[in-house]
Amino acid sequence: MTDAVLSAPVATPAPDRERLAAFGFVAPSLLITALVFVLPLALLLGVSVLDPKGGVTSAHYARLLGTPYYLGVIWNSLRLGLLTTLIAFLISYPAAFALARARGPLRSILLATLFLPLAASVIVKAFAWTILLRSDGLINTVLIAAGIIEDPIRMIFTQTALIVGAVNIFLPFMVLPIYAVVAQLDSRYAEAAATLGASPLVVFFRVILPLTLPGIVAGVALVFSLSVSAYVVPTLLIGEKYPTLATTIAKAYLLAREPGFGAAAGVVLLAIAIIVVALSALLSREPK
Amino acid sequence: MSEPAPHLVISAVSKRFGAATVLDRVDLTIRRGELVTLLGPSGCGKTTLLRAIAGLSPPDTGTIALAGRDVTHVPPHWRNVGVVFQSYALFPHLTVAGNVAFGLKVRGAPKADIDRAVQRALALVKLGHLGGRRISALSGGQQQRVALARAIAVEPDVLLFDEALSALDRKLREEMQIELRRLLQDVKATAIFVTHDQDEALTMSDRVAVMNKGRIEQLAAPRELYARPASLFALNFVGLSTRIAGQVVGGQDGMVDVVTPVGRLSARGAFQLGASVIVATRPEQLRLGADHEANSASGRVRSVVFQGSRTLVDVDAGAGASLLAELSGREAEVPRVHDEVRFAWPAAETFAFAAEASP
Numbered sequence: 056m057t058d059a060v061l062s063a064p065v066a067t068p069a070p071d072r073e074r075l076a077a078f079g080f081v082a083p084s085l086l087i088t089a090l091v092f093v094l095p096l097a098l099l100l101g102v103s104v105l106d107p108k109g110g111v112t113s114a115h116y117a118r119l120l121g122t123p124y125y126l127g128v129i130w131n132s133l134r135l136g137l138l139t140t141l142i143a144f145l146i147s148y149p150a151a152f153a154l155a156r157a158r159g160p161l162r163s164i165l166l167a168t169l170f171l172p173l174a175a176s177v178i179v180k181a182f183a184w185t186i187l188l189r190s191d192g193l194i195n196t197v198l199i200a201a202g203i204i205e206d207p208i209r210m211i212f213t214q215t216a217l218i219v220g221a222v223n224i225f226l227p228f229m230v231l232p233i234y235a236v237v238a239q240l241d242s243r244y245a246e247a248a249a250t251l252g253a254s255p256l257v258v259f260f261r262v263i264l265p266l267t268l269p270g271i272v273a274g275v276a277l278v279f280s281l282s283v284s285a286y287v288v289p290t291l292l293i294g295e296k297y298p299t300l301a302t303t304i305a306k307a308y309l310l311a312r313e314p315g316f317g318a319a320a321g322v323v324l325l326a327i328a329i330i331v332v333a334l335s336a337l338l339s340r341e342p343k
Numbered sequence: 344m345s346e347p348a349p350h351l352v353i354s355a356v357s358k359r360f361g362a363a364t365v366l367d368r369v370d371l372t373i374r375r376g377e378l379v380t381l382l383g384p385s386g387c388g389k390t391t392l393l394r395a396i397a398g399l400s401p402p403d404t405g406t407i408a409l410a411g412r413d414v415t416h417v418p419p420h421w422r423n424v425g426v427v428f429q430s431y432a433l434f435p436h437l438t439v440a441g442n443v444a445f446g447l448k449v450r451g452a453p454k455a456d457i458d459r460a461v462q463r464a465l466a467l468v469k470l471g472h473l474g475g476r477r478i479s480a481l482s483g484g485q486q487q488r489v490a491l492a493r494a495i496a497v498e499p500d501v502l503l504f505d506e507a508l509s510a511l512d513r514k515l516r517e518e519m520q521i522e523l524r525r526l527l528q529d530v531k532a533t534a535i536f537v538t539h540d541q542d543e544a545l546t547m548s549d550r551v552a553v554m555n556k557g558r559i560e561q562l563a564a565p566r567e568l569y570a571r572p573a574s575l576f577a578l579n580f581v582g583l584s585t586r587i588a589g590q591v592v593g594g595q596d597g598m599v600d601v602v603t604p605v606g607r608l609s610a611r612g613a614f615q616l617g618a619s620v621i622v623a624t625r626p627e628q629l630r631l632g633a634d635h636e637a638n639s640a641s642g643r644v645r646s647v648v649f650q651g652s653r654t655l656v657d658v659d660a661g662a663g664a665s666l667l668a669e670l671s672g673r674e675a676e677v678p679r680v681h682d683e684v685r686f687a688w689p690a691a692e693t694f695a696f697a698a699e700a701s702p
Contacts, residue, residue: 243432246399249419250426251446251497257420261449265436 096325103318115319125303132300133327136283139221143229143278144271146222151233151270155240169227177224181291184220185211188292217293221282228281229274236270268338276332283331284324300324350375350533351396351501356405357557358391365391366402367557373501373535378527380536380544382580383554389537392554393503396535398422410500420449425494429506431486433478439489440465440474446497464492467526484515491523495530502527502534508543520546541581545569553577575621575696583655584623585667587640588698591618599695604662605640612695619698624688626655629668631676634687640666641685644678658684 106112119125154165172180187193188210195207210216244266248258282288286301300320307317351373358366366388373379381389394400396407398419406415414422425446433442440461447457465471468488478486487507494502508516508523524547527534536547544551545565552562553576561573572578578586589603591614599612601622610622624638633639642660654677658666668686670677678684 241430241432243428243430244434246397246419247426247428247432247493248434248445248449249399250397250422250424251449251493252420252423253445253449254420257449261445262434266434268436 099318099321099325102314103322105315107315112315115316116323118316119319119323128298128300128303129323129327131297132283132324135217135221135285135289135297135299136279136327136331138218139225139282140229140275140279142218142222143226144275147226147229147233147274148267148271150230151237154230154234155237169230172224173227177287178291180224181220181287184216184223185291188216188219212293212296214293214297217289217297220292221285221288224288225278225281225285228277232273232277233267233270236267240266272335272338275335279331279335280328283328300327348375349373350377350410351535352406352408353392353396354406354408356392356395356402356407358388358395358400358402364557366395368405369557369559371552371559371562373533375533376528376531377550378524378534378536378548380538380548380551381554382538382541382544382551384539384580387554388557389554390505393505393535393537396501397424397426397503399426423497423500425497425499425502427487427490427494427502427504427507429509431490431507431510433486433489433493435478437478438474439470439476439478439481442478442489443474443492443496445493450497460496461492464496467495467530468492483511484519487511487519491526495532500533502532504534504536504538506538507536509538509540516543517546523547545581551581553580555580569625570692572623572694575623578623578694578696583626583667583669585626585629585665586621586623587660587664588619588621591616591620591695598690601695604664605642605660605666608638608640608693609690610638610693610695611691614695614697620695621698622693622695624693626667626669627653627671628688628692629666629686630688631668631670631678631684631686633685637687637689638693639685639687640664641683642666644680644682644684647677647680656684658686 103115104111104113106114119129154162154169157165185192189195190207190209190211192211194210195204198204199207240263244262245258248262249255253261284301285299286305289297289299290302300323304317304320304324307313307320349372351371353369353371356366356369357364369388369392371379371392381392383389391400395402396409398414398417401416406413408414409422409424434445437445443461443464444457447460452460461474462471465474468491470485470488470492473481473485478489481489487510490507508519511519520543536543538544545568548565550562550564551568552559553568553574554560555574555576561568561577563571563573568577569582572581575586578584587603587605587608589601589608591599592602592607593600593616594612594614597611597613599610599614599620601608601610601620603622608622610620612620614620640660642658642665644656645659645665646657648655648657652671654670656668656670656678658668660666666686
């Protein structure tokens with residue numbers, strides 16, 4: 056190579072300039088992310104530990120984590136999140152396979168049934184469940200008319216109502232990520248496993264389940280973080296007797312005027328969601 | 344030499360998908376240690392036959408016996424077959440060694456045996472050092488080898504290759520063909536390849552089954568398949584040829600005389616007088632110059648294609664007929680485009696096929 060070639064102007068800019076230019080392109084979105092996500096979270100964290108009389112305090116956290124009542128509230132949220140996620144998963148996993156196997160108009164109809172409820176507000180759907188479940192509601196009326204029961208069954212404001220409603224409302228967030236993975240799953244994997252001597256059960260547990268794990272993790276992360284922090288669903292479907300972190304936060308801000316305590320409850324809720332999501336993500340790591 | 348016992352016996356196997364007959368009473372017997380290729384265009388039924396042997400798609404009627412056992416309706420996991428898929432279908436959530444060990448693990452083999460078999464299989468495909476790798480970190484050629492090691496590790500009664508080499512680039516594919524054949528002969532494997540690539544079929548197999556429309560048109564050793572095609576389809580699918588249409592005007596002793604636009608030709612075949620036939624021969628049979636004992640025809644050279652070891656000469660013989668001649672690189676005299684030439688070729692290497700069988 057000659058000097059003339061080396062000293063000739065090159066089309067590619069120097070690495071430093073390139074990196075700077077790249078940062079310039081990303082900067083606006085970084086700024087928006089910081090303003091919309093990082094700043095409020097920092098404020099929340101700050102408010103939860105700041106004493107209005109000055110200084111730093113852990114009193115709000117001590118009250119949350121030291122009072123049996125509030126530990127019960129935390130457990131209520133956790134229970135709502137775990138049960139909803141588990142039941143939604145058990146329904147969604149086979150549903151995602153059925154959806155992926157369906158062809159033509161059937162598939163469109165099934166997908167539409169899954170998507171359309173997302174267009175309706177959570178409040179509308181929760182109210183719809185109260186209409187179905189209350190003592191003079193549709194289900195009781197039908198059961199009485201059919202002679203199956205004599206007196207209305209108490210369904211509304213029970214934990215069953217809460218879980219049924221939550222599962223129904225958050226179901227699409229479990230089905231869709233699993234469906235996305237299942238639809239991409241090459242049927243050759245199962246065939247290869249079968250020819251290698253794996254029975255259908257072994258094929259499922261050693262091949263299908265691990266390969267669809269990313270979809271499951273995404274669905275679990277979405278549905279758990281949505282249901283653990285749900286506010287409208289427990290408020291409308293079970294009410295006062297099942298206080299959750301979300302309803303406690305609302306009360307702290309709106310009724311008790313205790314922003315510090317509300318912020319602390321918010322941080323605890325966030326921590327629970329992050330821990331569960333991180334744990335489920337660990338499960339789907341690639342080998343080595 | 345004693346004839347080995349039949350190892351895989353396929354009898355009158357048929358399969359329909361809706362209105363389409365994909366396999367039409369196929370018979371095929373394969374001996375232990377034999378390498379057989381199912382060769383044909385897409386839709387000829389070759390993959391369906393392979394899937395029937397693997398148990399992935401059982402036939403509607405007919406039977407399949409493997410290693411002396413009727414397996415027609417035995418599910419794949421009880422068959423002891425090894426399949427190498429076109430897409431390889433390597434498990435992305437397992438390492439290279441994990442993939443190769445899979446078949447032995449699900450059979451509940453002891454860990455020490457599994458480790459030994461995995462090492463052996465990986466060494467066989469020259470990937471002994473890559474056992475810990477992720478599948479996504481391998482090249483296409485390496486993935487192909489892992490798929491082969493995975494199928495070999497369980498010591499299957501028959502190895503099935505579904506277009507297994509077609510995803511590789513040409514040079515790698517040609518190397519793999521020769522290496523794979525040697526490897527399979529070393530481990531004395533019985534193998535069936537499915538391919539639409541005639542070179543692969545000729546290189547890899549002891550026998551080739553040419554398939555068309557759900558039937559086996561011809562089952563023969565590669566050399567015989569090329570030299571003695573049983574049908575116009577087999578002739579067209581394997582190798583190049585000169586084909587001229589004509590009418591039978593006479594014949595005896597398995598030879599017919601055919602009147603064609605390029606003159607009167609003699610060919611192997613038995614047809615009634617007046618039958619419409621296609622007369623064909625292989626390009627390397629054509630020699631420059633006249634020969635009164637043999638078939639011959641003349642025309643004007645349309646193109647000359649130099650391909651290294653050989654030169655292909657395409658001649659316009661008039662009336663829509665053309666001659667294709669292959670001259671070896673050693674031949675001094677190669678005609679030029681527009682030259683008037685005469686070629687001769689032996690009648691014994693000329694075949695007549697029924698014209699209506701034309702695809």
